[in-house]
Amino acid sequence: MTFRPEHELHKRRFSRNLGLGLTLAAFVALVFALTVVKVQRGDPLQGYDHVVQPQSIPTEEGTP
Amino acid sequence: MSDIGAYQGATPTPYEAGFGDYVQLLKPRVMSLVVFTALVGLLVAPVALHPVEAFAAILFIALGAGASGALNMWWDADIDAVMKRTARRPVPAGKVEAGEALAIGLALSGISVVMLWLATNWVAAALLAFTIFFYAVVYSVWLKRSTPQNIVIGGAAGAFPPMIGWVAATGSVSVEAFLMFALIFMWTPPHFWALALFMKEDYHTAGVPMLTVTHGRKSTRVHILVYTLLLVPVALGAAVTSIGGPLTLAVAVVLNAWFVVGAFRIWRRDEAMAEADKYAVEKAFFRFSLLYLFLHFAAFLVELALKSAGLGGW
Numbered sequence: 617m618t619f620r621p622e623h624e625l626h627k628r629r630f631s632r633n634l635g636l637g638l639t640l641a642a643f644v645a646l647v648f649a650l651t652v653v654k655v656q657r658g659d660p661l662q663g664y665d666h667v668v669q670p671q672s673i674p675t676e677e678g679t680p
Numbered sequence: 681m682s683d684i685g686a687y688q689g690a691t692p693t694p695y696e697a698g699f700g701d702y703v704q705l706l707k708p709r710v711m712s713l714v715v716f717t718a719l720v721g722l723l724v725a726p727v728a729l730h731p732v733e734a735f736a737a738i739l740f741i742a743l744g745a746g747a748s749g750a751l752n753m754w755w756d757a758d759i760d761a762v763m764k765r766t767a768r769r770p771v772p773a774g775k776v777e778a779g780e781a782l783a784i785g786l787a788l789s790g791i792s793v794v795m796l797w798l799a800t801n802w803v804a805a806a807l808l809a810f811t812i813f814f815y816a817v818v819y820s821v822w823l824k825r826s827t828p829q830n831i832v833i834g835g836a837a838g839a840f841p842p843m844i845g846w847v848a849a850t851g852s853v854s855v856e857a858f859l860m861f862a863l864i865f866m867w868t869p870p871h872f873w874a875l876a877l878f879m880k881e882d883y884h885t886a887g888v889p890m891l892t893v894t895h896g897r898k899s900t901r902v903h904i905l906v907y908t909l910l911l912v913p914v915a916l917g918a919a920v921t922s923i924g925g926p927l928t929l930a931v932a933v934v935l936n937a938w939f940v941v942g943a944f945r946i947w948r949r950d951e952a953m954a955e956a957d958k959y960a961v962e963k964a965f966f967r968f969s970l971l972y973l974f975l976h977f978a979a980f981l982v983e984l985a986l987k988s989a990g991l992g993g994w
Contacts, residue, residue, distance in 0.1 A: 628698035635699030650799055653732045
């Protein structure tokens, strides 16, 4: 069995796939880093677990 | 087994674009100017962003500029093909299909605007969206082929990045942001008209109504001088705001004096003189115009560094 030499077209395809893959990976990393920064620097977050939220209790008129 | 190998030599292989061809679609040289001016706008702003937010802001401003470049290449493929300066761009060279350029331009426009909004604020994102619209539609589609004022009005698109950088940090526009915008806006016409003077065949062949084609070359020389004189108060004005200082003012005085002398020399010449020395003065003016803009924005950065050391600023 012989291996055919790689066609120039395959090199271009590989460069495109590699470039796109690295770009997407970098994008995911950036979104993750942004999320971490936003959460750390964000306004105090409201914890909804096991905590009474007075503003969430409906009033008599039925409006929150 | 290679699908191409089996047919190698039998049929011509269609060109498939590599990653670099798509990068070229985003006009990386224009993007480098956008990155630099947007970075200066962001850094000299009185509000400091977190480094990750600042990095994201600059990245997505540059991506937005790249998107508008791709849209421009999609629309202008026919005239790019007949101009020597642009004939090797990916679409006219047959490396990327026009439809692909459109799809990439639209997709990157959406991504860049939404991501800038998420990373910073909606005002900066709205300005970026407007900039992309301005370059791709107002300049490329409406103005470029219809009026010799195309460069003047279209120059606004290239002038927005420092303002967007400033707004990304502060959330609002100020006189400093406006003057950085005005500096690039007023600089663009003399810069491109000098280029049009010595690249005359290109625009003429493509039928783009550059001032040199519609109003003649003498008129273009007058326009270069007038716009250069109008640029001076803008440059000096920026140097006396909160982003300037004694050093910035000194740099602005020297650069503008030099620029005005260059414009004056262009104005005094006629075509016979220009042909005799192969447009040496026009070419020198064009090259200096690049340095002019770079040094102005670099001066703002140096002034910032001096201020943080307790030396610069007013």
